[in-house]
Amino acid sequence: MPSAAPQLPGTRTLFDAGDVARVVDRIAHQVLEKTGGARDTAILGIPTRGAPLARRLAARIRAFEGLDVPTGSLDITLYRDDLRLRGVRALAETQDPPGGVDGKLVVLVDDVLYSGRTVRAALDALRDLGRPRAVQLAVLVDRGHRELPIRADYVGKNVPTSQDETVQVLLAEVDGRDAVLPARAPGAAAEATR
Amino acid sequence: MRHLLSAADLDRDAALLVLDTAERMDRALAGREVKKLPTLRGRTVVNLFFEDSTRTRTSFELAAKRLSADVVNFSAKGSSVSKGESLKDTALTLEAMGADAVVVRHPSSGAPHRLAGWVRGSVVNAGDGTHEHPTQALLDAFTMRRRLGRLDGVRVTIVGDVLHSRVARSNVLLLATLGAEVTLVAPPTLLPVGVDTWPAAVSYELDGALAKADVVMMLRVQRERMTASYFPSAREYSRRYGLDRARMAALPEHAIVMHPGPMNRGMEIAAEVADDPRRSTIVEQVTNGVSVRMAVLYLLLGGIDPREAM
Numbered sequence: 001m002p003s004a005a006p007q008l009p010g011t012r013t014l015f016d017a018g019d020v021a022r023v024v025d026r027i028a029h030q031v032l033e034k035t036g037g038a039r040d041t042a043i044l045g046i047p048t049r050g051a052p053l054a055r056r057l058a059a060r061i062r063a064f065e066g067l068d069v070p071t072g073s074l075d076i077t078l079y080r081d082d083l084r085l086r087g088v089r090a091l092a093e094t095q096d097p098p099g100g101v102d103g104k105l106v107v108l109v110d111d112v113l114y115s116g117r118t119v120r121a122a123l124d125a126l127r128d129l130g131r132p133r134a135v136q137l138a139v140l141v142d143r144g145h146r147e148l149p150i151r152a153d154y155v156g157k158n159v160p161t162s163q164d165e166t167v168q169v170l171l172a173e174v175d176g177r178d179a180v181l182p183a184r185a186p187g188a189a190a191e192a193t194r
Numbered sequence: 195m196r197h198l199l200s201a202a203d204l205d206r207d208a209a210l211l212v213l214d215t216a217e218r219m220d221r222a223l224a225g226r227e228v229k230k231l232p233t234l235r236g237r238t239v240v241n242l243f244f245e246d247s248t249r250t251r252t253s254f255e256l257a258a259k260r261l262s263a264d265v266v267n268f269s270a271k272g273s274s275v276s277k278g279e280s281l282k283d284t285a286l287t288l289e290a291m292g293a294d295a296v297v298v299r300h301p302s303s304g305a306p307h308r309l310a311g312w313v314r315g316s317v318v319n320a321g322d323g324t325h326e327h328p329t330q331a332l333l334d335a336f337t338m339r340r341r342l343g344r345l346d347g348v349r350v351t352i353v354g355d356v357l358h359s360r361v362a363r364s365n366v367l368l369l370a371t372l373g374a375e376v377t378l379v380a381p382p383t384l385l386p387v388g389v390d391t392w393p394a395a396v397s398y399e400l401d402g403a404l405a406k407a408d409v410v411m412m413l414r415v416q417r418e419r420m421t422a423s424y425f426p427s428a429r430e431y432s433r434r435y436g437l438d439r440a441r442m443a444a445l446p447e448h449a450i451v452m453h454p455g456p457m458n459r460g461m462e463i464a465a466e467v468a469d470d471p472r473r474s475t476i477v478e479q480v481t482n483g484v485s486v487r488m489a490v491l492y493l494l495l496g497g498i499d500p501r502e503a504m
Contacts, residue, residue, distance in 0.1 A: 090214070090215070091219070092218070093221075094221065128231070
């Protein structure tokens with residue numbers, strides 16, 4: 001998880017605000033291209049930072065094509081497989097996209113793709129919400145170390161990391177500014193045993 | 195948080211966390227065909243009920259099942275308790291079977307506290323004697339916040355058999371924590387000794403307390419606990435402390451009427467008040483009870499197993 005990770009001293013920013021905007025633009029174009037114009041599509045962000053990213057993607061698609069893609073958020077806390085190991089977390093908002101997900105092409109959005117466990121939980125949560133026609137995944141950063149057979153359809157940037165490094169995504173809606181920073185994994189030892 | 199024994203166990207942050215979690219739970223399942231979450235899969239919740247109950251036991255059972263926990267219902271009738279088994283032995287038996295949480299209702303005040311010292315799982319007080327009923331207070335606070343939009347500064351009038359009411363006790367504690375102003379209204383015979391030390395105002399007269407109330411909570415007259423005569427007649431009680439249509443009309447426009455159930459219609463609350471679609475939250479309270487108990491079970495059991503951490 002990118003939150004509260006201390007930034008490595010002497011390292012540079014991976015993305016600044018301009019890079020984040022360009023990457024969101026690119027992914028918006030890719031979604032339009034790959035979904036044939038984003039019709040019958042819904043964008044679902046995974047809180048915390050996936051939710052504002054999803055809204056930004058939808059806003060860019062609207063700007064490019066004048067098309068309103070239904071947007072929602074999907075809290076996956078109650079579907080996590082590591083609650084027993086890490087303790088309870090406060091729940092975030094789940095908001096069905098207008099029109100629901102049945103028969104839609106759902107694009108899941110998250111900030112960082114790492115072990116793949118969050119996405120697995122999201123797929124379980126999505127199944128309880130309805131039956132999408134297909135599910136795709138968009139992430140701002142893929143930092144490797146997958147523990148499950150999961151891959152992203154749209155990747156902002158691949159950032160190879162070692163196990164004790166992590167990536168911190170900051171978004172204006174949550175953190176006051178846009179940036180992607182390299183950081184030291186807070187529970188490096190604990191995460192390695194996962 | 196390991197156990198939920200008293201509403202006083204919750205500070206303001208913890209109480210708000212329960213209410214917010216309940217709100218999320220409620221919205222997560224609203225409008226869904228499959229009302230089930232996988233969160234507590236593989237956990238076992240035992241409902242240990244030494245006293246009759248319909249809504250609380252069913253509510254806890256539904257809450258646990260919606261979180262995919264396994265539920266064992268144990269009622270004192272038809273169990274080894276009728277053969278003379280003690281509370282401790284019953285508890286140790288359940289412990290040996292691997293209960294992760296015990297939801298206990300008992301006619302003796304303090305029984306859940308004793309139980310918490312004997313078992314390693316979490317204990318939830320579902321009502322002990324005339325002492326406390328914390329999840330009822332939480333669902334009442336949840337209902338008030340939903341209807342009125344806030345709890346801070348909300349004026350709550352609790353009317354009736356305060357002496358025997360665990361609901362009143364837990365509500366006074368929790369509402370004080372959450373910043374509401376509580377007034378207790380009852381005949382002097384139905385107020386406990388030491389009520390002046392509670393964080394609540396006390397009045398013997400209902401009519402004067404209605405005009406400024408945001409919430410009126412009617413308590414059940416608990417005849418089964420009454421060992422002496424506390425008031426001259428049911429009719430007189432009803433005339434002085436019952437909520438009828440005329441008194442309901444004296445309430446502010448936005449005020450709501452609550453009752454923890456089961457009701458004595460015609461005694462503490464008139465049927466037409468209980469069924470008033472705008473003011474009465476009695477059915478909502480039952481619905482909200484499931485979400486609130488899901489939140490409590492999630493917060494107690496969802497995390498690190500205290501037995502593994504020990």
